[in-house]
Amino acid sequence: MLMPINEVMELSAQRVNAQALLAVRHSEGRSRVHRLYQEGAAKIRLPEVRDDPLEAILINTAGGLTGGDRIAWEIEAATGASVTVTTQACEKLYRSRSGRARVDVRLSAASHGSVAWLPQETIVYDGSSMSRRLEVDLEEGARALIVESTLFGRKAMGEVVTRALFRDRWRIRCNGRLVHAEEFAVGPDVAATLSRPAAMRGSLAVATLLLIAPDAEMLLSEALAIAGDEGGASFWRVAGTGKLLARLQAGDGYSLRKRLAPLVGLLNGKAGLPKIWTL
Template identity: 60%
Template sequence: MIPVQPPVLQRVRADGRVSVRQIDGRTRLHRLFQEGAAKIRFPAPESAALEAVLINTAGGLTGGDRVEWSADAAPGSSLSLTTQACEKIYRAGTGRAEVSVALKAGAGARLCWLPQETILFDGAALSRRLDVDLAQDASALILEATIFGRKAMGERVDRAMFHDRWRVRHAGRLVHAEDFRIGPDVADQLSRQATTNGGRAVATLLFLGENAEELLTSVRALTGEAGSASFWCVGGTGKLLARIVAEDGYALRRRLLPLARLLNGQAGLPKIWTS
């Protein structure tokens, strides 16, 4: 008998890159690259900043899929990046989904990474990497929010694998690093008081800028007792870190939106978040 070989499944490959620069007091698109399932769109600008919407046309990720995003804001420019929808990570038969994000901001530039939530399904496997390189006097707002199954849809994540790695540098110096790992017994780990005490949704916001300390009191008021916020002066810049834990995605977004709006100042929220 001839052995039956398992089918070779098509995997997602996505690579999106964008760079911007300042021209006549406004941020303008300089270069754009899109390959595979990666698409980048630009809503009509309403301010001096530029907003980019990242789209994964595959509609979700599973084991073996690879997505790469990169953005470069030239000196003095202002770029905000978000996603068209929540990124869904489905059950992985083999391997893991991998998402890589590389962000760079020149002197005096402002860069915001504000994707919508990542939703993990039971059996999902995801490795996510975020690298940020800020020049002197550049500022950045970084957000990642993750939901372990949608409570309203009756979803439950018992087993999954998730690794989230951040490295943020300012003027060449490492000012923030973290590695979050959970799995394979996600339900048991989330039930522990030292993790989320049963909460299914978490978010981390990192703001680096000269006025970070001034925002600390207001941020703590918004995070509430189920969250936390701290400030440090590291490498010549202010660093404000906030974390939120919520029972589900709906409760998380209710607290996340005003917090992101506060930290993003006059730019507010990406238009797609409020549409």
């Protein structure tokens, strides 16, 4: 007797359980790979570059995340080393039948090291459920640029997100001192939340950019000009370093990217945009 097809699908369903680590150190005049570990669907590819920073591309070979999936990324920059990390494509959060997808990101930079976390946009689909945690530890004189951008459906594709769960938790520390913490939570009634004037006023695309660097204040005026009326930027001096925080929102992903790309290019210094962003 044949098993009902829905039972076959339930038994054969697989869940992503993946992790990857990249450790970079400065050796012979440039940043080089010190350790590289990959497990499951988490892959790291390293395009050839001639100068610092070392550039890494993260790939989720599962093609997206759904309920029950787990993926973890860890990036370490040793003293004087610099690394820019991006993704091969936008991460997609698919409809969840049960459970929640979980993403864990750990970044660290030793004294005068630099790490730039620049993934392409996360696309939230209707019915998806995801919780992401970002932990960053920096030593004195270290530099970090952290960017996360999210699209609640793609307007050009006619996608509408009414119900979903999206959680994003950031904790950034300098010399063991907490310098930035935030919780971004939307759902389950996504449409109602995004329409509120105090939230996103109907915008479907949002980005947060955080630069921790001693010289961050010098970039504030340019950041404000790029952010425009549908965004903003501010600066604080804390724990012996500088903190520049910028937020963008837009009605669609294309409009967001038009301001996001130049702002990332500004805040990422001489490294500019990851090459894959311009392909």
